[in-house]
Amino acid sequence: xxxxxxxxxxxxxxxxxxxxxxxxxxxxxxxxxxxxxxxxxxxxxxxxxxxxxxxxxxxxxxxxxxxxxxxxxxxxxxxxxxxxxxxxxxxxxxxxxxxxxxxxxxxxxxxxxxxxxxxxxxxxxxxxxxxxxxxxxxxxxxxxxxx
Numbered sequence: 001x002x003x004x005x006x007x008x009x010x011x012x013x014x015x016x017x018x019x020x021x022x023x024x025x026x027x028x029x030x031x032x033x034x035x036x037x038x039x040x041x042x043x044x045x046x047x048x049x050x051x052x053x054x055x056x057x058x059x060x061x062x063x064x065x066x067x068x069x070x071x072x073x074x075x076x077x078x079x080x081x082x083x084x085x086x087x088x089x090x091x092x093x094x095x096x097x098x099x100x101x102x103x104x105x106x107x108x109x110x111x112x113x114x115x116x117x118x119x120x121x122x123x124x125x126x127x128x129x130x131x132x133x134x135x136x137x138x139x140x141x142x143x144x145x146x147x
Contacts, residue, residue: 001144001145002144003143003144004064004104004136004138004143004144004145004146005046005049005066007104007144007146008066008068008101008104008105008134008136009028009044009045009046009068010028011101011102011104012044012068012070012095012101012132012134013026013028013044015094015095015097015098015101016042016044016070016091016094016095019042019087019090019091019094020090021040021083021086021087021090022040022041022042022072022087022090025038025039025040025041025042026041026042026044027041027042027043027044028043028044028045029043029045030043030045030069030071034073034125036075036123038073039073039074039075039125040072040073040074040075040083040087041072041073042070042071042072042073042087042091043069043070043071043073044068044069044070044071045068045069045071046066046067046068047067047068047069047131048066048067049064049065049066049067050064050065051063051064052064052065053140054137058140058141059139059140059141059142060139060140061137061138061139061140061147062137062138062139062140062143063135063137064135064136064137064138065133065134065135066133066134066135066136067131067132067133068131068132068133068134069129069130069131069132070091070129070130070132071127071128071129071130072084072087072088072091072127072128072129072130073125073126073127074087074125074126075123075124075125075126076123076124076126077123077124080115080117080124080126081115081126083126084115084126084128087128088113088128088130091130092110092130095108095110095132096108101134101136104136104146105134105135105136105146106135106136106137107134107135108132108133108134109132109133109134110130110131110132111131111132111133112129112130112131113128113129113130113131114128114129115127115128115129116128116129
């Protein structure tokens with residue numbers, strides 16, 4: 001089976017696929033840069049995870065908080081902020097439709113938003129990052145089974 005993190009990441013990708021502005025340009029990778037043919041588009045990936053033990057007897061219950069980034073990429077010569085905000089609305093509304101990530105999480109929260117601009121190339125690219133925290137529980141000996 002897949003790790004619970006992957007199950008949740010897959011749910012986020014499915015939730016964000018088909019949005020009005022980005023359509024099917026949704027990817028689970030940060031290794032390769034976004035190609036211009038895939039813009040506007042979204043990248044989804046894990047950043048970190050905190051684990052807190054909630055029991056002392058083995059196998060212990062783990063309360064996990066996984067951090068995911070949803071990066072929004074747009075390419076244009078003007079109105080970056082408007083384009084990024086439009087897509088952000090779509091992403092935030094979609095994520096809020098099911099904060100349990102299909103019954104796999106206790107909660108989903110958007111915790112921050114930041115923007116970066118890159119003026120290299122013939123058309124600059126703007127990137128916004130929406131930081132998302134998802135909390136869930138597993139047993140330490142079974143990280144692929146969400147409790």
